[in-house]
Amino acid sequence: MENEVSKVGTAAAPEAVGLSPESRRDEIIAYVNRVQLARVEELAEIFGVSAMTIHRDLDSLAKESRLERIRGGARAITARLAERDVKLRRHLHAEVKLQLAATAATLIEPGTVIALDDSTTVGALGAHLEKRHPSTVITHSLALMGVVSSLPNVALVGLGGQYYSETDSFLGSIVVEQAQRLTADAVFVSTTAIKNQALLHPDAEAALTKRSLLKMGGRKILVVDSSKFESAGIYHVMNLDEFDDIVVDDGLNVETRADLQQLGPRIHIASTSTKA
Structure with a gap:
């Protein structure tokens, strides 16, 4: 009711x-x-x-x-509600995601192989791919497959398996097996929760799939908005100090930003209206 x-x-x-x-x-x-x-x-x-x-x-x-x-x-639409539906997540913090994607896109080197996860934050990178000229995009996101397939000079490697409409992507052991046979110059991922200096996710299949993607990459790049810090999560994906780059918005508080810098990754701040 x-x-x-x-x-x-x-x-x-x-x-x-x-x-x-x-x-x-x-x-x-x-x-x-x-x-x-x-x-x-x-x-x-x-x-x-x-x-x-x-x-x-x-x-x-x-x-x-x-x-x-x-x-x-x-x-x-709250974060808790949006976690259950990709259509809702695409609208949650939409403006911040656009700015994060614009900043993260500058880390794509022309001619490289990149892997993109199924998060809506990373999904916003799709609009920048044509201008950044990667040679190949590997993804398990059905929405991104549609974007990349329309780009004439970018090869697509789609990771298939069990399709989940809630995430509009393919997840699970079959995707993991395929990812283990591939390598990428850079992997871009996001998540719903960061706590105790680690990426967490509330869904076991999604956490497993993200972990397998990250193992493919020579350069591991986290793209995440500041609201995810100290959020609740269950399944461990990867520690923050294992990332090479972290792209985050300027709404992140000074103390947390300082903690991230101490861990070692390069920190890239996306200018947004979240400060105001």
Whole structure:
């Protein structure tokens, strides 16, 4: 049964009135992410439109997996909820992922063989591959296979096995066996949790697959947003001091950044709006 939204008083926002439908929906996302829960009536008052219009906006945004539709309103997509669905994870911290990918892309040397995991953070690298000119991309992400297959001068090696719709990728022992026969000049991975100076993941199959990819690479590159530090995880993937490079956003606190620098990897900071 859907959750109900409790009633909350709301002040009108004149600057939000008269927006185009697309701009209004972007502003709705920003508002819901800020307050976590919002009522239809509350949003209608803020944006100066009818409740029916807000219902249509919320239905559209939920269909795009940008928020969760609940009875009487909408709820922000949290990290815990997004872990269960790749469509949700693609929208979580989307702007930060774009900046992380842009920074990580500069580490791709032309003509090299690279391996990319199935994380949505690393998936954002797909938009940069044509300009960075790797010779070959190895991946178990079905979405990235689609991207790379359309690039005329980049070879694709797809790792197949059991397909999981939750991650839109292939995971498990068959993927691991294939990865053991391959090598890459650089491997890019991300994860859902970093704690005690190690990568962790809540899913055993995913952790095993990420570990096998990392063993392929001469250069191990972690691409991760600052919200993942001190998050909960169960299965060990790799210690941070085994990485050559870590790409992280500037929302990472000073103490944690100093700890990372002590471990040895090169630290690359992606400039984002997370500081503000």
